[in-house]
Amino acid sequence: MTDLLSPAQLEAELRAIGTRLYHDQHPYHRLMRDGRLTRGQIQAWALNRFEYQRSIPLKDAAIMARMHDPALRRIWRQRIVDHDGNGEGEGGIARWLHLTDALGLDRELVLSGRGQLPATRFAVNAYLHFVSERSLLEAIASSLTELFSPQIISNRVSGMLRHYDFVSRDALAYFDHRLSEAPRDSDFALDYVKRHADSVEKQQQVLAALHFKCGVLWSQLDALHLAYVADPSVRWPDAFVPDDARAAA
Known part of the structure; x- marks a missing residue:
């Protein structure tokens, strides 16, 4: 990339990254959508994904702390409210815990982080470090995976209700709320990126940031697929073991 892209061209490049690399393409997601996972494999996904969910407000707080414009902070802080809520039992994190409860997972196990795969924690920490250490523009660009989330949510929800x-x-x-929250957030972030990525170097950084974030999400499913589908014999010894896997042992 040697020429400055127009805002429309930059958006097209960003969307091309998501089309190719977003985790709706991952085998684990496709197995989930198509009803080919066991209850225990769904439990393992929900338990591990919780680590990412509860880190979203930490990520957004780290981004917001670097914003010098109060107007920008006022817009961005809604993301924290969406996940933390305005009171106990509200927000996206509480709704994710409602999901893990409904799947029969012990809440204390979920909250403790015990049982999650090491790769889950490493991926989430890598994302937190990224948004804290890179430029504000790159941090905001990394959130643009939300451009693609409504489609994966629709496919996941319809598939899970049909098959399980x-x-x-x-x-x-949780996913019903994200269908309205994610487009609002991604529209704002995309507009910000298109206006502020005003050099070839910045546009390269923006594209790389989205590429990195897709890798963060993909790597979490890689770990789940290896540990709970492809070869459970290599699963981390302290990882969650589903009841149906114990019964089959």
Whole structure:
């Protein structure tokens, strides 16, 4: 990339990255969507994904702390409210815990982080370091995976309700909220990136930031696929073991 892209061209490049690398393309997601995972494999996904979910407000707080414009902070802080809520039992984190409860996972186990795969923690920490250490523009650009989340949410929810009798619409309430929150957030972030990536170097950084974030999400599913589908014999000894896996042992 040697020439400055127009805002429309930059958006097209960003969307091309998501089309190719977003984790809706991952085998684990496709197995989940198509009803080919066991209840225990769904539990393992929800338990590990919680580490990412509860780190989203930490990520957004780290980004917001670097914003000198109060107007920008006022817009960005809504993301924290969306996940933390305005009170106990509200927000996206609480709704994710409602999902893990509905799947039969012990809440203390979920909250403790015990049982999650090491790669889950490493991926989430890498993302937190990225948004804290890179430029504000790169940090905001890394959030642009939200451009692609409504489609994966629609496919995931419809597939899970169709194929799994242990999953209810109420248990999946987290995703209903994200269908309106994610487009609002991604529209703002995309506009910000298109206006502020005003050099070839900055545009390269923006594209690399989205590429990195897709890798963060993909790597979490890589770990789940290896540990719970491809070869459970190599699973981390302290990782969550589903009841159906114990019964089969």
